[in-house]
Amino acid sequence: MSKDNLIEIVNLKKYFQVGRNATLKAVDNVSFNIKKGETLGLVGESGCGKTTCGRTILGIYPATSGQVLFNGKDVHKMNRAEKLEFKKNAQIIFQDPYASLDPRMTIGDIIGEGMDVHLNLSSKERQEKIHDLLKKVGLNPEHGSRFPHELSGGQRQRIGIARALAVEPQFIMCDEPISALDVSIQAQIVNLLIKLQREMGLTYLFISHDLSMVKHISDRVGVMYLGSMAELASNEALYDNPLHPYTKALISAIPVADPSAEETRNRIKLEGEVPSPINPPPGCKFVKRCAYAKDICHKETPKLKEVEKDHFVACHLY
């Protein structure tokens, strides 16, 4: 265990039994690390297992096999007290700010609920802390006595962030935190997340399918395809020099808000759609849509290997 890793994920698998003879391999043998204070972006199409991966890391789903080490301790083998401590340190921000706040609780109680469990505060301290948190995420202390339906989507997502921050976590998993918001509000939330990270030294796992925002906020980015990690590299390396054919296609498909750039660039078109993750055939999972597929790709699953320094790719071409 290296010192700068906050979380180490080793051969993590999460299978769901979906029928008598059908296994859905949502996360299939994934290994990576999250360093202290960094933002790791996780991208991929819907159904590729990025959210399941994040939730298994947080222990919300039990793992089928493999380990998730948080500060060296296996998340899935913790006893009660350790688990409580872990939950204080690892928080989550959800995708849908409309569905993830209890409509019958005031904003203050939503933020305070976690504190009641984890921090032993007097009611005065609790109130002060709620006000501080509201200010920190750019809202007024008066918002504390309101209900979620009185707030806009962007404001609700700020509440989601305040709730996560309330228990003073080290790590926050942001599960598509901006995809339900308008463009101009997205920028506000991303700015806020970056600011909070600077101030509090937080570590983020940022899950999104918006590749340009992931590029903006992340230090390193992992690309998932059908439950496996296809490529993992630093932000610059991944966007400037993608190696995996899937990453190449994905990056070339990002719409750019600039007409002349849109006209001149070469888009790699992917044929077909993501195959079903239920009982996948052996070999590379991308093989059916890959233009460079060779014989070996049909037979053997490629392993994630370091091709350049800190640039990992799972592809038989390298």
Added chain:
Amino acid sequence: MEKVLEIKDLNISFHTYAGEVKAVRGISFDVKKGETLAIVGESGCGKTVTAKAILRLLKTPPAEIKEGSKILFDGENVVEMDKKRLLSYRGEDVAMIFQDPMTSLNPTMTVGKQIMETLQIHKKITKKEAEAEAIKLLKLVNIPNAEERIKQYPHELSGGMRQRVMIAIALSCNPRVLIADEPTTALDVTIQAQIMDLLKELKDKFGTAIILVTHDLGVVANFADRIQVMYAGNIVETGTKEEIFYNSQHPYTWALLNSVPSVDTKSKEELYSLGGTPPDLILPLPGCPFASRCEHAMEICKEIRPEETSLSDTHKVNCWLQHPDAPKVDRVRNLGGGKNE
């Protein structure tokens, strides 16, 4: 070019318990044959309401298309159409693709039946002919194994496939105008590109005019001919794609363009973000609707609604900064494209 749709002074209100919400406030625009017009803006700016009004799909009450509003299709006022004419107008003249392919298909009917339903209502053809036509349409939208697919139910298809089925239904009666309301928002990037390419291909093939309602500026940059920016029920700026992206004049358009990270934006650099929220549409808005959030707002902006200024045949902007006495203001930050490369 020939105009297919002309919208004149369209006013739409919703009657709610809290009062009258003026969702669309006197907008005028037209759509020409074979062009793609993009309507962009934040949620609640009236873009979807406008799109639905063109098809008379708004439920009245609570919605009300105000007197004096004109939606002219080939000179015929849609607002005054009777039920029978509307039935043929919807589908044959103007058709729509909805945002969410997961919920806009009927889960209890096979996709073949859903396509045939449209065909049988609009064209007087037999079931057999309709089935052959449905297979042809599915092939047109690049669905492999069309013969098998028509027997399947929506839940057996992926999101991209379902959106293709929606497009097939919309195209089944060769409409002259296709309204696409956020057609790719619910889809993944690689599938998004496939669907947009398909729409482009079909547009070139049949000369259908497309009204693209979206908030994704990337899709707009690739796909639209003209862009119309809406804010709080008003059109604040309209122009060709190039005029809007490289020479926009309205502060709200600047804000929209600047809030997307561009190629040049450094990692973790603070993104431009627009403060405040859109105005409450129940309240009267005497001045410019954007005045309360605009960093260049002057006294007059809060009091009198700005007139439309023409910068070219295609480029129109509603902003007091265009007035000869107004101070000269440049766009805060420029997007990378065009000049630097």
